[in-house]
Amino acid sequence: MTSAGGRGYVQLMRELPHVVAHVAVSLEGATTGFEPDLARFYALAQTWHEDVTLVGADTILAQKAALAHGPRPGPAPDGPLLAVVDSSARVHEWRALRDAGHWSGVLALRAASTPKSGGEPPEKLVVGRERVDLRAALAALAARGAATVRVDSGGALIGALLAKGLLDEVSLLVHPVFAGHGGGHHHWYGPSHPPAGTFVLAGNETIGDLVWLRYQVSR
Numbered sequence: 001m002t003s004a005g006g007r008g009y010v011q012l013m014r015e016l017p018h019v020v021a022h023v024a025v026s027l028e029g030a031t032t033g034f035e036p037d038l039a040r041f042y043a044l045a046q047t048w049h050e051d052v053t054l055v056g057a058d059t060i061l062a063q064k065a066a067l068a069h070g071p072r073p074g075p076a077p078d079g080p081l082l083a084v085v086d087s088s089a090r091v092h093e094w095r096a097l098r099d100a101g102h103w104s105g106v107l108a109l110r111a112a113s114t115p116k117s118g119g120e121p122p123e124k125l126v127v128g129r130e131r132v133d134l135r136a137a138l139a140a141l142a143a144r145g146a147a148t149v150r151v152d153s154g155g156a157l158i159g160a161l162l163a164k165g166l167l168d169e170v171s172l173l174v175h176p177v178f179a180g181h182g183g184g185h186h187h188w189y190g191p192s193h194p195p196a197g198t199f200v201l202a203g204n205e206t207i208g209d210l211v212w213l214r215y216q217v218s219r
């Protein structure tokens with residue numbers, strides 16, 4: 001078997017997709033309380049050509065006003081799938097998300113105990129009892145053919161993935177700003193401290209006054 005064939009075989013055998021969290025941070029590691037360079041952030045986000053963009057419910061809710069008034073060109077046939085972790089059915093903007101022009105479709109990840117909500121998503125996947133089981137969700141996405149998942153969220157979801165050993169790569173776009181109290185508790189690793197571990201530097205680049213750091217997460 002050739003090395004390319006070998007890689008393909010290994011990929012097919014993977015139970016879980018490659019999971020990368022790409023996040024804009026302040027100098028103290030906050031994800032909020034400052035103005036990120038969105039143009040740079042989303043240009044760099046194209047690095048991974050993800051099959052699925054995985055987003056936390058709180059990140060969607062933070063965009064509610066922008067979603068309500070933003071353009072709606074319709075689904076992007078070649079875009080990734082948007083999967084939203086939403087155990088409590090707090091997200092209602094499914095049509096706006098589908099038509100935002102970034103994603104080919106939208107999928108709500110829910111738990112068995114998720115209440116019925118007024119804004120039912122076009123497609124949902126029930127994984128977990130009380131809360132979305134993140135490992136099962138990623139395994140289900142892999143079974144649907146997803147090789148790469150890019151996490152676009154604040155720290156709560158990234159921290160949970162990190163704590164469960166489900167994150168393969170962290171990409172930090174560091175901004176030269178101290179968010180101070182504006183950053184609240186929103187560090188990129190979430191409100192609780194994930195277990196200690198070593199990361200392997202996978203890339204570093206200076207882009208204007210920003211620094212882009214990429215790390216592989218050792219398991």
Ligand SMILES: NC(=O)c1ccc[n+]([C@@H]2O[C@H](COP(=O)([O-])OP(=O)(O)OC[C@H]3O[C@@H](n4cnc5c(N)ncnc54)[C@H](OP(=O)(O)O)[C@@H]3O)[C@@H](O)[C@H]2O)c1
Pocket residue numbers: 022023024025030031032036055056057058059060062085086087088131132133134152153154155156157158160186
């Ligand atoms: N700087 C950046 O690059 C960046 C990127 C995106 C967003 N943001 C900002 O980040 C803020 C939102 O971030 P956030 O940290 O509050 O929330 P978040 O990460 O967007 O969302 C939290 C989600 O993670 C889920 N979750 C957390 N722990 C879990 C666990 N153990 N098992 C299963 N699911 C779990 C929650 O599930 P439930 O459904 O059960 O609550 C919720 O859906 C917003 O202000 C947004 O603007 C910044």
